[in-house]
Amino acid sequence: MSEEQALVPSLRFPEFRDSGEWVVKKLGDKDISSFVKKRVSVNNLELDSYVSTENILPDFGGIKGASKLPPSGSFTSYKPEDILIANIRPYLKKIWVADRNGAASNDVVVVRPMKGIIGSFLSSLLRSDSFIDYVMKGAKGVKMPRGDVSLMKEYSLAVPCPKEQKKIADCLSLLGALISAQAEKLDALKTHKKGLMQQLFPREGEINPRLRFLRKETWDIANLSEVTFFQEGPGIMAVDFRDEGVPLVRLAGVSGEVVTLDGCNYLDPEKVAQKWSHFRLKINDLVISTSATFGLIAIVTNETADAVFYTGLIRFRPRCDMLYLGYLKAFLGSPCFKRQAAAAAVGGGIKHFGPTHLKQMDIPLPSVAEQQKMAGCLSSLDTLIAAHTEKLDALKAHKKGLMQQLFPSPEAVSA
Missing domain, CATH: 3.90.220.20 (DNA methylase specificity domains)
Structure with missing residues (x-):
């Protein structure tokens, strides 16, 4: 077997480069x-x-x-x-x-x-x-x-030989320990946010939360439909899907902080103009999943503005000046909202709730100034969580790439 055909990895520790084939x-x-x-x-x-x-x-x-x-x-x-x-x-x-x-x-x-x-x-x-x-x-x-x-x-x-096995295993173990430590940091941040949310919003049967930014007044309670506009996406048949046209945002598109076109379908622009123009997304709309993977929240940016959103997704936006957008986003991810949604949800295996149930829900309303402080605090925490998530993903990608070089390719092993 020639040197080019030798069963060895593309990346090898210096002391083992002359150790022969695996x-x-x-x-x-x-x-x-x-x-x-x-x-x-x-x-x-x-x-x-x-x-x-x-x-x-x-x-x-x-x-x-x-x-x-x-x-x-x-x-x-x-x-x-x-x-x-x-x-x-x-x-x-x-x-x-x-x-x-x-x-x-x-x-x-x-x-x-x-x-x-x-x-x-x-x-x-x-x-x-x-x-x-x-x-x-x-x-x-x-x-x-x-x-x-x-x-x-x-x-x-x-x-390979036992010494090379140990060298590779030790290297990957150190990287694995870094990944585990980063994952623990991320989990701690998420746990901290969860605990913070429980204190920033009133518990069941209470009017004010346990943790306040401003203590000047008692919070008000408003019906959700009075202060927000919400709308569920239309049910569209697969026969209407096209290879190009107006994007149709689906569940995969709300898995991150912003709405994306991941997993989207496309619709004929003329048919959208005739039947679904009132379902086109606007910048800063909040889109939430209401069935299957419940409670994902993402915000609309330039990338997805004017796209149509699918059934199983509901968009929200403030209806008046007494509701701040960042606070609305926080509320939709809060125990206060989730508790009401869980009580209203219907269905057997997969729970679902829609506009009819939303009209029965309430939203606690502090002053706009306090809403802004709450939203700023949670937004900073979300930014920190996103940064740690990105670091964890980078470590995992580095390990995956390293393993592809430290071991012979599956094709070479099976040849």
């Missing part, structure tokens, strides 16, 4: 891993060590504590350094490296590293998009795809 192995090889079959009874389960698909976090994010234990059954035993793979909807990337002894549900595959590979190196290989993509190709089922364990065992991986 060796191709299968995940199911006896010297690489064991798929644990040892079972324990329900009597051996404990909340702090029970793992199911529900408490493994997505995007390789670790685990959270189990909320309850199953009443019966048998479960797969695991121990520290075992790799636990949630086998329902593998695309969620729910993989955790155990740091304790415990037991896992039947929908979690437990992989134990063997003597032919360092555990932290194997976990780096499996906590990757390459492995997830491979599992998804063999997954069965549409709504709840399940990975094929027999195919997992056939997954090809390239293995």
Whole structure:
């Protein structure tokens, strides 16, 4: 095999550049891993060590504590350094490296590293998009795809010498620790905002909030329809969609701070003029999702002004000078609004509320000066959260790019 064809990564630590090729192995090889079959009874389960698909976090994010234990059954035993793979909807990337002894549900595959590979190196290989993509190709089922364990065992991986394995694993572990620390900072900021919102708006049955910027007067209460204009988007049939024309904003377009054209469809401009011109968005409209993913809020900017918005989305704007736009946005994300929306929502599996329910809701109204102070405070916090989110995304992207260089490509390994 020529040097160009050698099975080596594109980026290699200097001390290993002359160490030769990596060796191709299968995940199911006896010297690489064991798929644990040892079972324990329900009597051996404990909340702090029970793992199911529900408490493994997505995007390789670790685990959270189990909320309850199953009443019966048998479960797969695991121990520290075992790799636990949630086998329902593998695309969620729910993989955790155990740091304790415990037991896992039947929908979690437990992989134990063997003597032919360092555990932290194997976990780096499996906590990757390459492995997830491979599992998804063999997954069965549409709504709840399940990975094929027999195919997992056939997954090809390239293995260097133990010293190089450790070097790579240590490098990725340090980067993983940075990512975890950044994620904790972000979670702390979000938790702080949640707690702040609970104090900045009146609790149920109260008129004034616990935390005030100005203490001059008691807050007023107004019917939401008196001080805001709101409108739900029209239901438009797929037959009306076009390859170009007037954008139709959908749920994916309100997943961030501003409304975007992500996932949008397009409508014929003439038909929009005839039937849906009164549904065209204006700059500074607030758009909120009201079904499926409930409560997403985004603001309209130049990019999406004049677009039409779809059913399941409702736009808001202040109707009078006594309501400040930034305060309205804060209210729509507050426990005060969510409590009323949850009480009004209808539907079985997917809850939904619309203009009819909004007309029954109230909004607490402090003075405009206090509204502005509240909005400024929360806007500053949102800016900080956005900056930390961007930093976390950058770290994750850096790790992903680094892994693509530190390991041979999947195509080279499978060749």
